[in-house]
Amino acid sequence: MTFRKTAILAAATSVMAMSAAYADTVKMAFIDPLSGPMGPSGEAAYTSFILAAEHINANGGVNGNEIEVTGYDNKINPKESLVQLQKAIDDGARYIFQGNGSSVAAALIEAVNKHNARNPGEEVIFFNYAAVTPAFTNELCSFWHFRFDAHADMKMAAITDWIAKRDDIKSVYLIGQDYVFGQAVASAAEEQLKEKRPDIEIVGNELHPLAKVKDFTPYIQKIISSGADAVITGNWGADMQLLMKAAAENGSDVPYLTFYGGSKGAVSSLGEGGVGLLYQVTEGITNLDADDEQYALIEEYKERFPDYDYYYHRAFNAMEMFVKAAEEAGSVDPIPVAKAMEGLTIDHAYGQATMRAEDHQMQQPLFISTVSDDVKYGVDNIELGWALVEGGTIDMASAEQPTTCEMERPE
Amino acid sequence: METLVFGLLNGVSYGLLLFMLSSGLTLIFSMMGVLNFAHASFYMLGAYFAFTLSGISSFWIALFIAPVLVGLVGAVVERYGLRKVHANGHVAELLFTFGLAYLIEEVVKIVYGKTAVDYKIPDLLNFAAFQVYGASFPAYRLFIIVIAVGMLIGLWYLLKRTRAGLIIQAALTHPHMVGHLGHNVPLIFMMVFGIGCALAGLAGVMAGNIFVTDPAMAVQMGPIVFVVVVVGGIGSLEGAFVASLVIGLLQNLAVGINASFADIFGFIGLSELSEVGRISISSLAPVLPFLLLVLILIFRPQGLMGEKEL
Numbered sequence: 001m002t003f004r005k006t007a008i009l010a011a012a013t014s015v016m017a018m019s020a021a022y023a024d025t026v027k028m029a030f031i032d033p034l035s036g037p038m039g040p041s042g043e044a045a046y047t048s049f050i051l052a053a054e055h056i057n058a059n060g061g062v063n064g065n066e067i068e069v070t071g072y073d074n075k076i077n078p079k080e081s082l083v084q085l086q087k088a089i090d091d092g093a094r095y096i097f098q099g100n101g102s103s104v105a106a107a108l109i110e111a112v113n114k115h116n117a118r119n120p121g122e123e124v125i126f127f128n129y130a131a132v133t134p135a136f137t138n139e140l141c142s143f144w145h146f147r148f149d150a151h152a153d154m155k156m157a158a159i160t161d162w163i164a165k166r167d168d169i170k171s172v173y174l175i176g177q178d179y180v181f182g183q184a185v186a187s188a189a190e191e192q193l194k195e196k197r198p199d200i201e202i203v204g205n206e207l208h209p210l211a212k213v214k215d216f217t218p219y220i221q222k223i224i225s226s227g228a229d230a231v232i233t234g235n236w237g238a239d240m241q242l243l244m245k246a247a248a249e250n251g252s253d254v255p256y257l258t259f260y261g262g263s264k265g266a267v268s269s270l271g272e273g274g275v276g277l278l279y280q281v282t283e284g285i286t287n288l289d290a291d292d293e294q295y296a297l298i299e300e301y302k303e304r305f306p307d308y309d310y311y312y313h314r315a316f317n318a319m320e321m322f323v324k325a326a327e328e329a330g331s332v333d334p335i336p337v338a339k340a341m342e343g344l345t346i347d348h349a350y351g352q353a354t355m356r357a358e359d360h361q362m363q364q365p366l367f368i369s370t371v372s373d374d375v376k377y378g379v380d381n382i383e384l385g386w387a388l389v390e391g392g393t394i395d396m397a398s399a400e401q402p403t404t405c406e407m408e409r410p411e
Numbered sequence: 412m413e414t415l416v417f418g419l420l421n422g423v424s425y426g427l428l429l430f431m432l433s434s435g436l437t438l439i440f441s442m443m444g445v446l447n448f449a450h451a452s453f454y455m456l457g458a459y460f461a462f463t464l465s466g467i468s469s470f471w472i473a474l475f476i477a478p479v480l481v482g483l484v485g486a487v488v489e490r491y492g493l494r495k496v497h498a499n500g501h502v503a504e505l506l507f508t509f510g511l512a513y514l515i516e517e518v519v520k521i522v523y524g525k526t527a528v529d530y531k532i533p534d535l536l537n538f539a540a541f542q543v544y545g546a547s548f549p550a551y552r553l554f555i556i557v558i559a560v561g562m563l564i565g566l567w568y569l570l571k572r573t574r575a576g577l578i579i580q581a582a583l584t585h586p587h588m589v590g591h592l593g594h595n596v597p598l599i600f601m602m603v604f605g606i607g608c609a610l611a612g613l614a615g616v617m618a619g620n621i622f623v624t625d626p627a628m629a630v631q632m633g634p635i636v637f638v639v640v641v642v643g644g645i646g647s648l649e650g651a652f653v654a655s656l657v658i659g660l661l662q663n664l665a666v667g668i669n670a671s672f673a674d675i676f677g678f679i680g681l682s683e684l685s686e687v688g689r690i691s692i693s694s695l696a697p698v699l700p701f702l703l704l705v706l707i708l709i710f711r712p713q714g715l716m717g718e719k720e721l
Contacts, residue, residue: 035525
């Protein structure tokens, strides 16, 4: 009897302690693939957001409110995403995270715009952490959309600058996923190479179905027989990993310049053969010099989620920026937060990042890194990891690209 | 030239894998008279069993044990599921296999998780077998060809040269007659179903590590296997063999072709800038098997070597 009383008392006090600590809950929805071939990409980001939210809550939350991130599996299907979006809104989420697949992001931007026009006072904000089709912060830009990852033209500029310095590269092969993002990558590569190195011949421009190809061998053999000196690809998730698997099996030994070489499994598929061959452009890598707090975060992430590696640094940036904006606005409501976020700058582990007000495109330094066996943190549970290449830091100003956005803002 | 050589090599290894899968399906069809929708699910089970077994022992043990396990699962399904459902006719059987496919997929998701597992090629075979035109051909793919040819010879010998094969063939076409002669026809059917599933399992063991071992692999492989069986002629092993190779080669060679529609039909004035002219042959590769299926059904409904009309 006494035991039961104590138990009830304990439960009651813990509930009271909870309600005393947090004024309310800020619900955030994470809509991305959590199953299927692209599941690991979604899962790695979801776990990053969860950890970021836990840290914020442990520090007293945002304006005294607790953050709750809930995952919604969209199977990278735009139609399914809209169903999940509606579900998330019905569950009370006012902030949406999504990143895997520009086809999905395009559908979400349109849906969020419509929802906000029809439901004044119940606006939702779309935080895009990885869908990098340039159009989203150019002709399709929206006040309700914020992008925390550098877009395809920005990353491609970093890659083409690197190629421009390499005189031994005379021909380039482009391979990508056949949807809006892959097409954007291919056209950015063609345009920028023509401008920076008109002598380079583009010996192949291949688009393959998204998340459908299980065996890239025929594609790799086409690359090998084309005699290309380098390959540029925007592939991500399983498409990145399987491309590298086929490259390793078939002995393709040219540099692969990628946006998402950090996708789970790509490095381990190549093994030692990946050293100096696989390159990526990101907003940060674990092996950059950082403070102890960042190292502790990287190690905590690995300990909590041993299947994945600390890769989505921008997830932590996005959360940090949200908290700062909410504090500045003195509110957790979407419109004040969105307005406070415009032009906001944060200091993160690898430099500064500013949310450009004109188009809601995060401006941040970018880093070109390659696979190395001499690193502090490996990936895919092997010794190899990402190391900065010489001169691989692109500062915020150099990474910046112009925008054509003409944004309409609410009153 | 390089493209042709590579296309042939990869096409043959992929085609033989397809045959491993479809031979079981076509055998089961001749027996039951309906397509087994769950066939690709047994392929998936093979890959997952091999993943587990190679984790606790080695790939070589998995190579033998996993197909046997899948075969046993198949035999149990036939004995305690299909045989009971059979009394209610073909539609019931079809629905049963349809439901079974979903059931297996969900069970796999619960046991192994929704994302892919890391099923690797054994280190012993993880090297380049030979070099052609600067690209290397992986030894594992050569191994697939060897195993598949071995299986092909074994199956042919069993069916055409042994007494057991004679009885199986007779039981497939004239079950009542064979039953009257004193053979245990239900047992034969259970064995055929089990062997068919084991072959699919073997294909899973071989293919799971060069492709991806995830819960979607059955759904993705399923349609292609049906195409093979229908194009080859339902119930015909020889037809399935020819169709597997044709489809394997077709898909691999098409990816290697750089031409677009405009290059081919330019002479009738198709512009490279038009929507149709821009389509490249390589992007059509995934559609080609289904195009073949449609053409076969129109012009030769019984399939390449089939005897029955659909």
